[in-house]
Amino acid sequence: MIGIDEVGRGCWAGPLLVVAARVKTLLPDGLKDSKKLTKKQRENLFEAIQKSCDLGEGWVQPAEIDELGLTEAMKLAVFRALNTLQAKNEEEIIMDGTFNYVPDTYTNVKCLAKADDLYPLVSAASIYAKVKRDTYMSTEAHQQFPAYSFDLHVGYGTALHIAALKLYGVTTIHRLSYKPIKVFVETV
Numbered sequence: 001m002i003g004i005d006e007v008g009r010g011c012w013a014g015p016l017l018v019v020a021a022r023v024k025t026l027l028p029d030g031l032k033d034s035k036k037l038t039k040k041q042r043e044n045l046f047e048a049i050q051k052s053c054d055l056g057e058g059w060v061q062p063a064e065i066d067e068l069g070l071t072e073a074m075k076l077a078v079f080r081a082l083n084t085l086q087a088k089n090e091e092e093i094i095m096d097g098t099f100n101y102v103p104d105t106y107t108n109v110k111c112l113a114k115a116d117d118l119y120p121l122v123s124a125a126s127i128y129a130k131v132k133r134d135t136y137m138s139t140e141a142h143q144q145f146p147a148y149s150f151d152l153h154v155g156y157g158t159a160l161h162i163a164a165l166k167l168y169g170v171t172t173i174h175r176l177s178y179k180p181i182k183v184f185v186e187t188v
Contacts, residue, residue: 018129020081
């Protein structure tokens with residue numbers, strides 16, 4: 001079985017990340033939807049997830065999201081994650097959410113709301129994705145654009161992020177096709 005979840009779909013800046021996870025040994029205890037765990041709890045589970053699962057990452061950059069649109073970007077991210085994992089077409093896939101972004105070549109797919117809380121394997125994908133993307137945003141993105149405080153909001157539309165956009169405008173990692181960001185592009 002493969003569990004799939006994403007992180008960063010609603011962010012205004014930074015990449016989208018989809019993770020596909022396949023169990024190789026016993027999963028750690030305490031897995032649930034990454035949003036229901038603290039940052040410390042997620043980070044504590046991260047290493048155990050890496051040891052217990054084979055993981056495929058599907059990164060899609062902001063320019064790709066702008067070019068493709070969010071639906072096609074999600075499909076590309078899922079494709080990349082499954083490809084990296086070297087998933088077999090006949091493997092059972094459980095994906096968090098009600099929309100199927102999995103390529104048609106995979107025939108055994110279930111898309112379920114709250115799968116990241118119902119299936120520990122999807123929870124593992126959720127947690128791994130959240131830690132991986134948050135780490136990228138709080139290190140690389142933050143170092144590249146320190147004035148935007150990506151280490152604090154990881155690209156989501158917070159008051160702090162809006163204040164930085166008002167002062168400095170958009171960066172190369174902002175999603176220019178997103179309505180809240182378009183406002184700042186049009187005022188420049």
